[in-house]
Amino acid sequence: MTNQELNELKNRFVANGAATPNTAFAERAENAELWDADGQRWIDFAGGIGVLNLGHRHPKVVAAVEAQLKKVMHTSAAVISYAPYVQLCQKLCELSPVRGPERKAMLVNTGAEALENAVKIARAATGRSGIITFDGAFHGRTMMTLAMTGKVLPYKNDFGPMPGDVFRAPFPNPIHGISEEASLNAIRTLFKTDIAPHRTAAIVIEPVQGEGGFYIASPDYLNALRALCDEHGILLIADEVQSGFARTGKLFALEHSGIEADILTTAKSLANGMPLSAVVGSAKVMDASGPNSLGGTYSGNPLACAAALAVIEAIDEEDILARSEQLGHRLGERFKAWESRFAPVAHGRHLGAMAAFELLDGNGNPDAALTQALCAKVREKGLILLSCGFYANTIRILVPITVPESVLEEGLEIIEASLEALG
16 A cells, blocks of 8 residues: 555544654664655654664564564463563563662563553552652653653643642753752752652652653762652652663663662663563562552563563674764764754754754744754655654654664765755
8 A cells, every 4th residue: 555545544544643744654664764655765763762772673683573473472471471571570680770689570561551560669669659750751641651741742731630649840951941959959849848758659760851852860960869769768760761772872871870770660672663661670669569460461472572682682792882872972973063053953962872952043942843844854855853852842863773874874964954954
């Protein structure tokens, strides 16, 4: 079927809230490129929203899924488990920056499910209910994670009252005038105005905000937040759904700070395209809730677990962490060049290959319209590019870390030519 024929079906049968505005339909993909139903080639700088750190159809991942498909496709781990589930939990417990020495993990399907379960576990472990998150945070689209998400449009606007006992503090962001001390003081103020520390189960933070704009929490801030949690017996939950699995030059972004979380959530590139997420924590915390209190029908599907085990091997064997650092430096240098050449480009930043820049208007304010225009312009030239941010003016780069040099340069040249065309 052609793109046009598929769009006719989409318009008739897919709910508007679940439909992409992109009129192309992916037919096949390889590493950082894909081809649509009409045969047009696209360069992919979105990576399935950070899911494809190893690129589309990484050979090792494909082989692992094919091999597992010949053995067991589904049983439900709640009925009878299988080796890849427990083997992956072992790997995650060994690799995650979580307080130990004894750790445990559980598997679900999506980032939102991981955060939902992290909250449930934190409440069970502490006997407290309050959850503190941050402005600009994105933790998912379920009702609980929407309550935790710090942006109304497009995520929360239409869905009525949110679950309670969720409170918010400003994320440290010097670009927008929020110092680290101001952020910490805001949490201390919350303890006086809205939720006492003895009622607070957890503080949830993305070490690098994803949808919020790729803003990076410094090691100093994360260490201070860890100390604040310890002072009051509050669990620290690190949301590494988008920042995990090599995107920042470490397996997890939290490793840049040297601290450990009580609970860590991960998803997206964990299984490089297969639906899988995980919650990892200290054994005492993870075992706080009763038997059969965690899980789901498809949680930790055998195919997804096999994919994740292959991802972990590939990251080590192909030196992906070093490649992520190199890609990040490459992007950072390009952003600097654009800042000197194009007046709207500002605030280039990266942690490893988790990289972004902002577009500002003539008064130095966030320019959401220009950001939207740039994404549209590059799409005309065959590049898939995503924006994000509290003010919708951030361009984020989530190209696969495995991208060939020629394809990376081609994509960057498209962005550069489009910035020039937009004046």
